[in-house]
Amino acid sequence: MFHYLREVCSTKLIQTPAQLGGPGVVVQIDESLFNHKAKHNRGRRAKKEGELWVFGLADTSFKPAITYMELVPKRNKETLLPIIQRIVKPGSIVYSDQWRAYNKIQDELNLEHAVVNHSLNFVDSETGVHTQTIESYWAKAKYKVKEMNGVSSDALPSYLDERMWRDRWARTGEDAFMNIIIYC
Numbered sequence: 223m224f225h226y227l228r229e230v231c232s233t234k235l236i237q238t239p240a241q242l243g244g245p246g247v248v249v250q251i252d253e254s255l256f257n258h259k260a261k262h263n264r265g266r267r268a269k270k271e272g273e274l275w276v277f278g279l280a281d282t283s284f285k286p287a288i289t290y291m292e293l294v295p296k297r298n299k300e301t302l303l304p305i306i307q308r309i310v311k312p313g314s315i316v317y318s319d320q321w322r323a324y325n326k327i328q329d330e331l332n333l334e335h336a337v338v339n340h341s342l343n344f345v346d347s348e349t350g351v352h353t354q355t356i357e358s359y360w361a362k363a364k365y366k367v368k369e370m371n372g373v374s375s376d377a378l379p380s381y382l383d384e385r386m387w388r389d390r391w392a393r394t395g396e397d398a399f400m401n402i403i404i405y406c
Contacts, residue, residue: 227402232379232387234391235387238390241311242290242309242311243283243310243315244314245311245312247282247283247311247313248282248317250316251277251280251316251317252278252319252356252360253275253278254276254278254360254364255274256275256276257274275296276292277292277297278360279356280355280359289386289389293382297321299322299324299326312332316333317336317338318336318353324337366381367381
């Protein structure tokens with residue numbers, strides 16, 4: 223039943239493609255690894271070739287933020303910039319860390335781009351630029367996966383879809399129930 227309901231969420235997201243930001247709106251971007259991490263040299267270690275990277279974008283004009291997440295094969299410019307171009311509305315301001323794939327956002331996508339140097343601080347003291355919203359979102363999404371004792375790599379995209387659906391159409395339990403009934 224849960225699998226069926228996640229398929230309903232995925233279908234709704236396909237029917238209404240995400241568009242985040244807008245003139246003057248900050249969209250924070252980041253990528254995160256969704257593999258098991260061994261702690262204190264105990265447990266299984268993630269294999270390099272099996273890494274599951276997720277690229278995320280958070281529209282900070284909503285409280286809590288509305289996000290978009292996508293499983294990506296690589297974290298390079300050729301993979302990430304087309305996603306940004308497809309999801310982020312013109313006139314948006316993109317906040318990111320200093321990952322090299324983001325270097326051409328302003329030149330190639332014609333979006334304002336501001337950067338925070340995480341090796342110095344998490345919030346730039348001069349400009350106020352930060353990626354705390356998307357980082358917080360990663361923590362919530364990973365906590366949910368941990369609560370379920372992990373998720374298979376095949377099922378991860380549907381769990382990401384469920385999280386995005388909840389952001390948009392299920393802010394409360396009542397909203398979730400009514401909207402899932404409508405979409406079934």
